[in-house]
Amino acid sequence: MRQVYLDYSATTPVKKEVLEEMLPYFSEKFGNPSSLYGIGLNAKSDLNQARAKVAKLIGAEEREIYFTSCGTEADNWAIIGTARAKKAKGNHIITSKIEHHALLHSCEFLEKEGFEVTYLDVDSKGLISLADLEHAITDKTILISIMFANNEIGTIQPIKEIGEIAKKHGIWFHTDAVQALYNVPIHVTELGIDMMSMSAHKIYGPKGIGALYIKKGVVISSFMNGGAQENKRRAGTENMPGIIGLGKAAELAEANMEEHIRHISELRDYFADQILSKISEVEINGSMEHRLPGNINFIFNYIEGESLLLLMDAKGISASTGSACSSASLAPSHVLKALQLPYEKIHSSIRFTIGDDTTKEDIDYAVEEIVKIVEKLRAISPIYKQSTKG
Amino acid sequence: MVISMAMYNDKVMEHFMHPHNAGDLENPDAIGNHGSPVCGDMMQIAIKVKDQVIVDAKFKTFGCGSAIASSSVATDMIIGKTLDEALSFTNQSFIDELGGLPGPKIHCSVLAESAVKNAIWDYAQKHGLELEGLKGYDPTKEFEHEEEEECEV
Numbered sequence: 001m002r003q004v005y006l007d008y009s010a011t012t013p014v015k016k017e018v019l020e021e022m023l024p025y026f027s028e029k030f031g032n033p034s035s036l037y038g039i040g041l042n043a044k045s046d047l048n049q050a051r052a053k054v055a056k057l058i059g060a061e062e063r064e065i066y067f068t069s070c071g072t073e074a075d076n077w078a079i080i081g082t083a084r085a086k087k088a089k090g091n092h093i094i095t096s097k098i099e100h101h102a103l104l105h106s107c108e109f110l111e112k113e114g115f116e117v118t119y120l121d122v123d124s125k126g127l128i129s130l131a132d133l134e135h136a137i138t139d140k141t142i143l144i145s146i147m148f149a150n151n152e153i154g155t156i157q158p159i160k161e162i163g164e165i166a167k168k169h170g171i172w173f174h175t176d177a178v179q180a181l182y183n184v185p186i187h188v189t190e191l192g193i194d195m196m197s198m199s200a201h202k203i204y205g206p207k208g209i210g211a212l213y214i215k216k217g218v219v220i221s222s223f224m225n226g227g228a229q230e231n232k233r234r235a236g237t238e239n240m241p242g243i244i245g246l247g248k249a250a251e252l253a254e255a256n257m258e259e260h261i262r263h264i265s266e267l268r269d270y271f272a273d274q275i276l277s278k279i280s281e282v283e284i285n286g287s288m289e290h291r292l293p294g295n296i297n298f299i300f301n302y303i304e305g306e307s308l309l310l311l312m313d314a315k316g317i318s319a320s321t322g323s324a325c326s327s328a329s330l331a332p333s334h335v336l337k338a339l340q341l342p343y344e345k346i347h348s349s350i351r352f353t354i355g356d357d358t359t360k361e362d363i364d365y366a367v368e369e370i371v372k373i374v375e376k377l378r379a380i381s382p383i384y385k386q387s388t389k390g
Numbered sequence: 391m392v393i394s395m396a397m398y399n400d401k402v403m404e405h406f407m408h409p410h411n412a413g414d415l416e417n418p419d420a421i422g423n424h425g426s427p428v429c430g431d432m433m434q435i436a437i438k439v440k441d442q443v444i445v446d447a448k449f450k451t452f453g454c455g456s457a458i459a460s461s462s463v464a465t466d467m468i469i470g471k472t473l474d475e476a477l478s479f480t481n482q483s484f485i486d487e488l489g490g491l492p493g494p495k496i497h498c499s500v501l502a503e504s505a506v507k508n509a510i511w512d513y514a515q516k517h518g519l520e521l522e523g524l525k526g527y528d529p530t531k532e533f534e535h536e537e538e539e540e541c542e543v
Binding site for chain 1: 403407412423427428429430431432433434450451457458
């Protein structure tokens with residue numbers, strides 16, 4: 001059966017060149033970068049080359065890149081590390097309602113310790129209001145953390161403008177760029193970013209490795225305590241194969257970004273056109289203007305997301321849903337809730353994300369199957385009325 | 391976020407992929423609804439009754455895989471049963487028939503129990519029947535059940 005993977009925002013396959021570059025670091029190049037002899041010193045040198053590649057991708061300096069175990073750790077570290085370091089100045093953090101749970105749950109953790117958090121609303125397209133942001137700032141605000149691009153609806157926030165507001169008020173600005181990296185050109189200094197979270201497995205690198213960009217001069221508390229790795233700011237023996245993989249993925253991302261964005265946005269637009277023209281009563285969640293190039297999030301009215309996912313899976317098509325029914329917690333997507341979407345539409349929402357390996361034939365196959373599946377599920381839906389048939 | 395097919399057993403998947411008794415019933419004698427699309431699942435069961443025996447049943451469900459599978463087995467099980475026999479089924483009867491449901495999905499079987507009960511209640515109302523299994527039952531009240539999850543709205 002044909003397999004059509006349309007969930008590149010969940011994770012991406014490791015590129016062949018990336019894997020090849022990683023493999024020696026499991027065996028012959030196994031040295032510890034902290035060791036003061038040949039294989040250790042070589043590892044240290046390779047580690048810093050990987051760091052330089054990540055830095056280059058985002059317009060940072062090599063010493064501003066700190067490797068972490070994943071994007072979640074980078075988010076946790078930025079938020080909790082800032083709170084610890086800036087406690088004397090204030091106890092207020094501003095973020096948004098549509099952040100990743102790595103961010104939201106870190107904020108909730110801090111609230112229990114007495115920190116105050118403002119969760120900014122988003123409009124119906126998923127964008128924060130700069131006026132709301134400015135209005136939320138107090139003399140106790142120590143951090144603004146707004147995600148670069150949303151994982152569910154793909155909305156890209158006005159990062160440069162947020163950076164300017166943060167700078168004007170002397171507040172650090174962190175952004176979770178896990179989804180944006182490789183999908184949006186990012187230059188941290190031009191955008192006024194003080195800290196930025198990244199993850200390798202969203203850019204065709206391995207799982208288990210991420211990075212936090214910390215602008216020079218920004219000093220946050222350590223999160224992992226131990227040895228002197230990562231300029232004494234993130235302890236723990238370096239995940240060398242992972243770091244080498246992230247470095248290579250970053251190098252490829254820089255080289256291929258233009259073509260990548262063109263390819264996935266063309267296919268995404270074609271996919272959206274096909275679905276909207278072949279299935280009645282389908283809507284799109286999130287802004288089409290300020291959106292990740294490979295992301296589309298449909299509301300297939302009158303049918304529930306998990307059923308659609310299961311039937312798609314049976315045809316080899318992979319995607320994800322914001323429906324409560326498919327989550328272990330039975331809680332519907334907080335992102336779609338923040339859009340003020342009626343609950344029945346949240347349950348009917350499906351996210352598709354297109355990637356480098358997606359072809360037009362994949363999209364044609366997916367459209368053909370989705371048309372049949374939606375028809376089948378609507379036929380047994382008690383809320384799909386005869387009169388609404390298009 | 392995504393639940394894999396591995397979460398459901400083969401029997402649940404079979405009932406989900408090829409549900410029995412799905413669709414509209416022509417000239418039903420009674421209809422029972424339960425749930426709400428707001429909560430992510432809504433079930434409608436229509437029945438035809440002859441001499442207090444359910445001779446046919448069909449369902450329509452907005453819901454996840456287990457909600458559709460529960461509807462399928464529930465309608466299978468009530469066809470050919472007397473109203474009293476059908477009222478004796480609980481959600482556990484449907485779960486047993488399906489060979490088990492994952493923990494968070496138990497409430498889908500409760501939905502089926504309620505939809506069956508509401509269909510029979512509708513029939514009893516229309517025909518002035520007093521059935522043992524419906525004593526004190528008020529479908530407009532929140533259906534109380536230990537395993538039922540609250541819909542968080």
